[in-house]
Amino acid sequence: MSHTAPGELTAVTVPSLSPATEPGVSAGLSSALDRIGFGRVQIVVISLLMAGLFFDSLEQNSTGAMGPLLKESFGIDNAQLTMINTVTVLGGLAGRLIGGYLADRWGRRAALSLNLLVYTLGGLVSAVAVNYEMLLASRFVVGIGLGGEFTVGLAILAEIVATRHRGTLLATLNISSGGIGNIASFGFFWLVLGPLNNVLGGNDSSWRWTYVILAVPAVLVVFFRRYLPESPRFLLSKGNIHAANVSLSKLGSGSVTGLRHPGVVTPYVTEADIPVPTKSSYLTVFRGRNLRNTVAIGAASWMSFGAQVTLLFLMPILLVSRGYSLSDSLAFTMIMNVGSLLGACAASYLAGRAPRRRTVMSAAVxxxxxxxxxxxxxxxxxLILVLGMIFQFFTMMLNTMLSVWSPELFPTSVRAMGTSVVNGIxxxxxxxxxFAALFFFDLAGVPGVFFMIAVMYALLVVAxxxxPETFGKSLEAVTEQPR
Structure with a gap:
């Protein structure tokens, strides 16, 4: 029986690490992660990723929720308000591309921390915007921070969990952002812009304080993410075997304190596990078999994400156009987003049990x-509440399944960039x-918007x-070239 001094950390040694001691089990990083499995360390890692995405969701929904107040404060119309959303989304595109590049060149963890810091800076500038142009510029900066957060988070999580848990755990990120985040965001906006509106200075000031409140907690997330382990797949792809084994030892420590001090480093991987090197470039995402994956899932993402953003942004405006107050519209939108939470939970369940392609096509229909x-x-x-919840259920199921699917399609050297391109589309x-939805809204009202979305989902089925089907396969089996 061994004894450990107070405060001293010991590593959990995983037995049978080599094929010689465990016949029939393949060696390599994927095998090591399968042995490590899922425990307290993985829960902490996922929680740190989910926390950032939760605040991202609140920020992403802010323009639509505060739309009427922004229009009043800056004297703008619906088209100019829509432009704020567009600039934020374009910033998200830039953030995805920048974040994906940094993650594949310098590491996933560094890119994640930088994303949240940029997002916080942009949010604080939004709070003190003195004119419409300054608000537009600040929302672009916010978009940059938002964009990289989700795609880099998908890449790192896909790379640090066992194959059997990968689909379910990737889907949990959308439970935080698209599910809980969407419900909490409209509940938060209802509280701040409703009962607390006068306390925060009325219509011209409450939206400013809202941006401040949203920015501050992100700093805490950055602080705790210092303990997030780097992706061992990324480290191995760079030939850094020792660092990969340190990261794997942290993941396999079985203790939260092991994230800081893993103790004895276990040799999970060797030089034989280094993948065949491929160029880390955005051009690689559009070459060979990567091209087909990019086009197919990128087109599906266009339809799915375009529909979701359109509804999240326009729903309060659509309800106000039907005579409901802003407060009622926000409350109704929050209730509808219970469907989003249930859809993300359903996707999390199905991602661990059903093929990706079949699930996505069925949800789109x-x-x-x-x-x-x-x-x-x-x-x-x-009927607005019930049918809205049902619609949001399938919307979030689709987006969640696509977010699970996308990081599984690309090799480690361009996983973050490939995921960023697909989601950037x-x-x-x-x-x-x-803007297209506003055209159909002017043409045919609320039904026109939903008929446009129905056509988008029909096209999603085709895309x-x-x-390619990736369910139940290791990332190496799907994406890496054999030696």
Whole structure:
């Protein structure tokens, strides 16, 4: 029996690390992660990623929720308000591309911390904006911070968990952002812009304080992310075997304190596990088999993310156009987003049990039907709430499944960049489609917007048909070239 001095840390040694001692089990990083499994360390890592995405969700929904107050403060119309959303989304595109590049060149952890710092800076500038142009510039900066957070988070999580847990855990990120985040965001905005509006200085000041409140907690997330382990797959792809083993030892320590001091470093991987080197470049994302994956899932992301951003941004405005107050519209939107939470949870369950392609195509068909149903029958408060929840359920299921699918499509050397491109295509849709939705809104009212979304989901079914199936396969089996 061994004894450990108070405060001294010991590593959990994983037995049978080599094929020689465990016949039939393949060596390598994927095998090591499968042995490490899921425990307290993985829960902490996922919580740190989910926290950042939670605040991202609040920030992303802020323009739509505060739209009427921004219009009043700056004397702008619906088109100019939509431009604020567009600039934020375009900033998100830039952030995805910059964040993906930094993550694949310098590391996932550094890129994540930088994203949140940029986001916080932009939010504080938004709070003190003295004119419309300054607000636009600050929202672009916020978008840069928001953009890289999600895609880099997907890349690092995909690379540090066991194959059998990968789909379910990737989907949990959207439970935080698209599910809990969407509900909490509109509840938060209802509280700040409703009951607390006068306390915060009235219509011209409450939205400013809202931006401040959203920015401050992100600093705490940056502080705690110092303990986030770097992706061992990234380190191994750079040939840094010792650092990869340190990261794996942290993940396999079985103790939260092991994230700081893993103790004895276990030799999980060797030189034989270094993948065949590939060039870390955005051009690689558009070459060979990567090109087909980029086009197929990128097109699906355009339809899915474009529909989601359009509805999150326009729903309060659409409800106000039907005679509901801003406070009621925010409360209704919050209730509808219970469907988003349930959709993300359903996707998390299915991601660990069902093929990606079949799930995405089925959800897109049902999303198309629910959009048509909303456009046709949502004529009363009760129907707006119920049908809105059903529609949001399929919207979030789709976005979550696509977020699970995208980091599985690219090799380690360009995983963050490939995920950023695929999701960035969706970002462009988020910038463009609200303008198209306004056109259809002027043409046919609320039904026109939902019929447009129904067509987008029908096209999504076609795009998803060309995506490769990755369910149940290790990342190396899907993406890495054999030696």
């Amino acid at each position: 049902l999303g198309c039907v629910s959009a048509i149903t909303f456009a046709t029958f949502a004529n009363s408060t009760a 969706g970002n462009v849709a988020g910038a463009v489609m609200p 998803a048909r060309f995506g």
